[in-house]
Every structure is written in C-alpha cells, then in structure tokens.
Amino acid sequence: MVKVVKIGGNVIDNEQALRAFVADFAKIQGPKVLVHGGGKIATRLSEKLGITTTMIEGRRVTDRQTIDVVTMVYAGLVSKHIVALLQSEGCNAIGLSGADASVIRAVRRAAMPIDFGFVGDISTSGVDAEFILSLIERGIVPVFCSIMHDGEGELLNCNADTVASSVAMALAEKVDTELIFCFEKRGVLTDIDNPNSVIGTIRSDSYKKLLSEGVVNKGMIPKIDNALKAVSEGVKSVTIKHSEELLVESGTKIVL
C-alpha cells in the first residue's frame, strides 16, 4: 500500500506545526508520497514584492510575476525546506515539480470564462506513475509541489489537492494506494466551530444530502469532490484529517 499524503498551506505556514507533521510523516512505514501547498507564504512574498494577489473562487489568478513567485515559494523555499527536514529525520525525500523528469504534465486552463493566467489542470494520464514507483523502489520518498509544466516551456500553477488525487489515481492503476488529506481541522465538520463535530464517513449519496442541506463548508467542496473522484477511480481509501493526527485513526473517511 502506497500512502499519498497532502499537507495544506496553513500547516506549512506554521513552522512548529510543520516540523511536528514532518516528524510524523517520516515515521510512516512503507512506501509514501507527500504533496504540499504553500499558498500563504506565496501571498506574503507577493505582498512584500508589491504584487497584488487576486483569488477567484479560491484559486489564485497567476500572471507572469505570480507564476515566478509561486515557483520560488512552492518548488524552492517550501519544497527544499520540507526535504531537508525529512532528510534530518532519516526519510530520503526528493522534492519535485511536475516539470522534473516530466513526472506530471498539465494543460493550461482556457482563458474563458475566467482567465486565470498560468494555471493548469492535470489529467491522470499526465502522471508518470512508473517513474514515481521507480523512486519508491529505491527507498526514495517523492515530495511534490503544485507547479507543473505544459511540455512547451511554461510552468503552470495547479491545485495541490488535485495534484495529490491525480498522483494517487495514477498510482492506483498499478499498486494499492491510500490518499490522506491533512489540514488544520479534524475532518469534515458539521459545525465549523465545533472540532468534535467530525463526520466519520461520507458516501457519494450522503454527500449529496450534506450539500443540499448546506452542512458542508464551501472550502471543503473541492476537497471532497477530489476525494470522491479518487475512490471512484480505484484509490482504496481517502481520509480527510488533522495534520496532528496523521499517525492515529481519525478524521472523515470518503467512500463510494
């Protein structure tokens, strides 16, 4: 079983939480892959450089200056910091963008109806699962940021949740794969202010009900959509949980 773990921007932005998470991730036995965000740090660097950050529906509008900023932050600062920390915990990590060894290829999103700039979408066939598995067989732990390439020389900013689910789906075609989304909540909550209101399991049918009742928080919708797509495409198990609870049974399980 390969575990694909996604760690979100709020945790990465908190050095103490990040170090605790990295130490836990290093302890996971067996093959594993990490996917990370870094949006908060990118927004802060943009501010310092006088670049305005525009978000539409939670997605960053990525002009030329902004693709440079996110490439620096995700593929440089955050990737290498996480890799160095993992190495110090005895975990032989390698930090990769999608351009590296062309491991994940994306397609630039059409400029209509909204022009997001250098933003891309990944297809499962864009992921080179064979190369990822060849690293894993050498005992190397791939760490992916969400910067991909279009094969024509341009880097594209992608959604890190989608990177995680795309990698998991591509691996699931070859080996048993589990996907875990870690963030700063204990799972999908029915009451966002009550950390104990974790929904234990979401099924595609119960999800529709939760949506129609407005129980699921807006920000969670793409995460659950990604999770449901992943289980429908053969990923054995998808869990949404708190980054502090990586090593314990907890969170919300997404099943078909």
Add this chain to the structure above:
Amino acid sequence: MVKVVKIGGNVIDNEQALRAFVADFAKIQGPKVLVHGGGKIATRLSEKLGITTTMIEGRRVTDRQTIDVVTMVYAGLVSKHIVALLQSEGCNAIGLSGADASVIRAVRRAAMPIDFGFVGDISTSGVDAEFILSLIERGIVPVFCSIMHDGEGELLNCNADTVASSVAMALAEKVDTELIFCFEKRGVLTDIDNPNSVIGTIRSDSYKKLLSEGVVNKGMIPKIDNALKAVSEGVKSVTIKHSEELLVESGTKIVL
C-alpha cells in the same frame, strides 16, 4: 563519456542567452549533467525585499533571510525555468538540490575567520554518484543548483563551480567524465578586453607562471583551481568556454 556542464549567473540573467544555451545543451548527444548558478537574480530579489547583499571575496554572506532568497531563486525559479525549457527541447531534465535524495551533502563552513552564515563546502564523498548514474541510465538529465544540505535539516549555499567539479570528480570514479565551464567570455583571456586573447591550454606549471605574472584575472582563479583539482582527480578533460560555443571546439583546456 558523461559531460558535466556548468552555466554561470550572467548567462542565466539574460533570457535570450539562456534560451540559446539551453537549446544547445539539449542537442548534446549522450549522457550529461547541468549545474547552474543564479547569483544575479538572487541579488536583485534581495534588493527588492530590502535585504542587503554582502559579498566577501566573491562569496555571498548567507544569513537566514538570504538562504531563503537563494533557495527560492536557485532551487525554485531558475531550476524549474531551465527544466521546463529543456523539457520543451525534448531533454528529460530533473532539477535537484543536494538535499533531494541526499544527492550532494555539504558541511557548514566554520565561522572563523569569516562567518559566511549558511554556506557549505562539498566533499567528493558527499556526492551520490550512483544515484546520478541511475537517473542517467533512465535517460534523465540531472540539473543541479548550488543549494545543498547538512543532513541536519539546514540548507547551505555552495559555490556552483565547486558543485560542478565535485559532481564531475565523483562521476569520474565510476565513468569517463568531461567537465565544461560555460560563461560570458571565450575562455581564460590574457587581455580581459580582447576576446581573441584566449589561452588555448593551461597546465599546472604554466598556471603558476600566469599567476606570478598577474596575467590571470582574479575572478578566474577559483575557476581554474577547481578545474585543476578536477583533472588531478581523474576527470578526463576540463574546458572553460563561452556559453555560445558549447557545441564547437573552443575555449581554454585545463590539463595536468
């Protein structure tokens, strides 16, 4: 024969020159490795962020803020830009720092007599030649920046010329290896203002004479020192040449 090519900061800073160089590098037949700098872009980003750049004897004093800047620029912006361009030329590049798969380990330089901060030195035994060769065997072209790690969670800024010669020397223990330093001059010049005053060959004995006569420019000394060390450690051939002349016989050959 594996070709290890180093490309310097002045070329990287010039988008047109960089693209021309990348297109040439992609055309090299057979196994190859690229090592790049990026110092000029790092200095410019530091300026924009209000961080003072201090250079002592041509080396950057690297405090906490500066190691973040050089990690962003070298391992993020420059690495992924070069990799994406190489991919578009059909060259399956992978951009790595030394922390990635712990491929190059460095030791933090002692704070005496000068405290350079997060600056490291590489030993040949710090280079995992076997991993580099395993990538090459898969048809992958490693692209190294000069950010290494100390194995204890810290990233260290190293000299890119030294990265190139260390990688070449480590590979030379296993396979025939050639090292090529590309920069914005046509080789080692006897007259810095005359591009046609290229010294064809430098031997260790003629080098001493050039040094004592003050013919060799100050900035060239570490480059030639690195080159001489590399040939003395088994690298078959070391050449210093213009980035525009990568594919033609030219430049200064350094021999024992």
